[in-house]
Amino acid sequence: MDIEHIRKICVTGAGQMGAQIAIQAALSGFNVALHDVNAEQLEKAVSGNRKHLDRRVAKGKMAAEDVEAAFARLVPTTSLEEACRDADFVIEAVVEILDVKREVFQRLEKLCPTRAIFATNSSYLGNSELASATERPDRVVNMHFFYPPLVMKLVEVVKGEATSDATVALTAEVARRLGKQPVVLHKELPGFLVNRILRAITNEAYFLLENGVASFEDIDRACEMGLNHPLGPFKLGDFSGLDIGYEARLENFRKTGNPEDRPAASLERRVKRGDLGRKSGRGFYDYSTDPPSPTED
Numbered sequence: 001m002d003i004e005h006i007r008k009i010c011v012t013g014a015g016q017m018g019a020q021i022a023i024q025a026a027l028s029g030f031n032v033a034l035h036d037v038n039a040e041q042l043e044k045a046v047s048g049n050r051k052h053l054d055r056r057v058a059k060g061k062m063a064a065e066d067v068e069a070a071f072a073r074l075v076p077t078t079s080l081e082e083a084c085r086d087a088d089f090v091i092e093a094v095v096e097i098l099d100v101k102r103e104v105f106q107r108l109e110k111l112c113p114t115r116a117i118f119a120t121n122s123s124y125l126g127n128s129e130l131a132s133a134t135e136r137p138d139r140v141v142n143m144h145f146f147y148p149p150l151v152m153k154l155v156e157v158v159k160g161e162a163t164s165d166a167t168v169a170l171t172a173e174v175a176r177r178l179g180k181q182p183v184v185l186h187k188e189l190p191g192f193l194v195n196r197i198l199r200a201i202t203n204e205a206y207f208l209l210e211n212g213v214a215s216f217e218d219i220d221r222a223c224e225m226g227l228n229h230p231l232g233p234f235k236l237g238d239f240s241g242l243d244i245g246y247e248a249r250l251e252n253f254r255k256t257g258n259p260e261d262r263p264a265a266s267l268e269r270r271v272k273r274g275d276l277g278r279k280s281g282r283g284f285y286d287y288s289t290d291p292p293s294p295t296e297d
């Protein structure tokens, strides 16, 4: 199968990621079925997409006819059977629970044409864990988008133990057709590329802070002005939510038991106080001032 044979894309899971991936695919000219088990979630997905795209039309960034044409190509449904009918390519974006994803892949196997490729948008699970629930492991791949997928350009494509080179190449081409820039991982590795690099930088930033080498605001400045990062690691932590970073580190520490993986004390104290970053108004920085000011620990 080559890219010209991919006409219909099925996106299953219409949450934060799936909803925008689906409309991006429709805007790129594909026929799209957007599936979710929850009808309300589907309505939310459509109205959310409408809001985003109406804003782009109002700003003159997009033509109203193109947006209407995309909505005409997108069919929301709670029937997986209908969504899978004639699907050439499936993007799975359901909740990050292995058993749920494996069950979805088992159902996809039964309902989709044999030619269809199954791509998972999972943030952490390698596709091999899902491929074994199907009879087409050579056509199962990771296709990892970034939030918000209507805006973020990068897609990580990961080759699993059994993924064929043809599947990797075709998935990268689908990403390009969606207006994205694919990067290919030749092996499965937890965290893929971006989250591994981010974790390495963040771990070093906490090491420097906890050891009294520099203040967090100077570490942020160093990354912004010396490496040209748009946000230093502590500002980025505030932006994504300190609780998210804390929970991920705690989970990793529980797995490895390595004291070096324990969440940093300066992070833990803030999370326990409810200082979660921008969303709570205060994290490493205080967002009640303009510009935000560094907080005392």
Ligand SMILES: NC(=O)c1ccc[n+]([C@@H]2O[C@H](COP(=O)([O-])OP(=O)(O)OC[C@H]3O[C@@H](n4cnc5c(N)ncnc54)[C@H](O)[C@@H]3O)[C@@H](O)[C@H]2O)c1
Binding pocket: 012, 013, 014, 015, 016, 017, 018, 035, 036, 037, 038, 041, 092, 093, 094, 095, 096, 100, 104, 121, 122, 123, 124, 144, 145, 146, 147
């Ligand atoms: N949010 C992010 O920043 C982000 C970024 C990259 C990748 N991801 C990955 O994308 C996937 C989805 O994440 P999200 O943030 O969109 O989650 P979300 O909770 O917003 O959406 C998940 C959706 O899956 C639906 N769902 C649950 N079980 C289902 C089933 N059996 N069949 C069909 N739909 C089902 C839920 O109703 C919900 O609408 C996860 O694997 C996550 O790791 C998330």
